[in-house]
Amino acid sequence: MSEAGGNTQEPQEGFIAHQLSPSSWSRYEECPRKYWLSRQGLPRKASMPAALGNAVHNSVEDLCNLDVSDRDDDETDWLPATAKAVLDRHWQIEKDNFLGTPRHPRWKDEQITKAHDGLIGALNILFSKSTVDIHNFSEVSIGTWKEVQSIVLANEGTLVSECGRLMGRLDLLVADIDENGESQGWIVADLKTGRPPSPSLNEKVSRQLRFYRDLLKQNNPNHPKVTAEGWYSANQTVHVADGPSVIEPALEAWEGMRPSNQPLEATPGEQQCGWCEWKAWCPIWWAARRDGLLSPGHMFRDEVVSVIRFDREAGAALFQRTAPVGDDGSLAPSEHKFGGVLRDQALVQMSELLDSGHTGAVFLGSARMDGRVAHLGDWCEVLPWSPMTEGHAHDHSRRLRTNSDTILEGIGEDGEQSQST
Known part of the structure; x- marks a missing residue:
């Protein structure tokens, strides 16, 4: 295996390309089987928190890239309406993508308020990093926004290691401005719209930030001081990620994450299985329940x-719980039966599944139990039970990127990039 800073070696016979990202690394550590299933081309599940985060991230990116070169520097009262229009556009894009994903819960239009607050929080942090004192967005002039844009060296950039095995997406790279307005280094910033840490970053988030920091430093040997920060928009706090390089541990993890026909080991547990989106294809969690x-x-x-029975007109069903036989997904009937009340998306999914001719077992995700009756609605999933005991050795996660795709490479000391973002 080549070292992180070395030249790419010729692939060994039987080598199948894949790349490690911070999220795939965490998934692999949590449960190798979960990671393996995520690479099998299975239908992914849309997430409301992810959609909200995307809307905020993409809005910040658009505002940072906004062309204001032909506008009067003294113009004010433009940012509130512009920010709202940008966020509304990305909110609609995320909604369309969300509803276009076969596996999705209910879209929550009311959460645009949270997205709006997140965008305000992210912009306020950006203002503070540019040492601009702003009390109200309506006060922000075009000239002031140009000052803010001047410290943004890159946004939504791709980072790829020299060996091509590690890849990440960086939210922001900004100049670290001191009280005199001089740059004293770079800040690798990752926007966070979720719950702020208390009191400090957990290890996985810290590792994610250091991962971006270390790839940036590897791609820019003449870099100045680089600081990695998590920007939490909910309470407008900044948390610094300190610690050693994570390049070598990442490359070690990469070795174990090679695509494989055979499922990787499963490590069932409350945390690993609690929010796993691949349960309909994993026989191990059901055996672990047993x-x-x-x-x-x-x-x-x-x-x-x-x-056992399904009445789509009444939205009612009778279910029989199955019992796992072994660990390969085989099932046997049990004596436990319970009723079901289905509505909205769950009713549609059950109807479509049975209309397709499916006669096997069914996975019910997040059924709300009330005594011996299960209530299923927009918050639930109804999927065919399809345990995977053999897969393929292709990585369906993304188009593999090479070091030539890196857009955060060769940034000069003055902050100018050799390639456009």
Whole structure:
């Protein structure tokens, strides 16, 4: 294996290309089987927090790239309306993508308020980094915004290691401006729209930020001081990620993440399985429930059932819980039966599944239990039980990028990039 800073070696016989990102690394560490399933080309599930985060991130990017070169520097009262229009556009894009994804819960239009607050928080942090004192967005002049734009060296940039095995997407690279207005280095910033840390960054978030920091430094040997920061828009706080380089540990993890026909080891647990989106294809969590390694849940439960009766007009069903036989996804009937009340998306999914001719077991995701009755609606999933015991050795995660794709490379000491963002 080539070193992080060395030249790319010729692939060994049987080598299959793949790339490690901070998210795939965390997924692999959490449960190798979850990582393996995420690479099998299975339908992904849309997420409201992810859509909200994308809308805020993309709005910040558009505002940073906004061409104001032909406008009067003294113009004010333009930012509130412009920011709202940009966010509204990206909110609609995210909504269309969300609803166009076969696996999605209910879209929550009311969360645009949270997205708006997130955008305000992110911009306020950016203002503070440019040492601009702003009390109200309506006060921001075009000239002031040009000052803010001048410290943004890159946004939404791709980082790829020299060996091509590590890849990440960086939100912002900004100049670290001191109180005299002079640049004293670079800040690798990652915008966070989720819950702020208390009191400090957890290890995985810190590692993610250092991952971006270290790839940037590797691609820019003559870099100035580089600081990695998490910018939390919810409470407008900045958290610095300190620590050693993560390049070598990432390359070690990359070795274990090679695409494989055979499923990787599963490590079932409450945290690993709690929010896993691949349960309909993983037989191990259901066997772990049988063995007492996982609790059945309380109000909301996942189930693998046979459909005894289904009345689509009434939105009612009778289910029989199945019992796992072995660890390969085989099932046997149990004596436990319970009713189901289905509406909205869950009713549509069940109808379409049975209309397709499916006669096997069904995975019910996040059914709300009330005694011996399961309630299923927009928050649920109804999927065919399709345990995977063999896959393919192709990485369906993304188009693999090479070091020539890197757009955060060769940034000069004055902040000018050799390639456009």
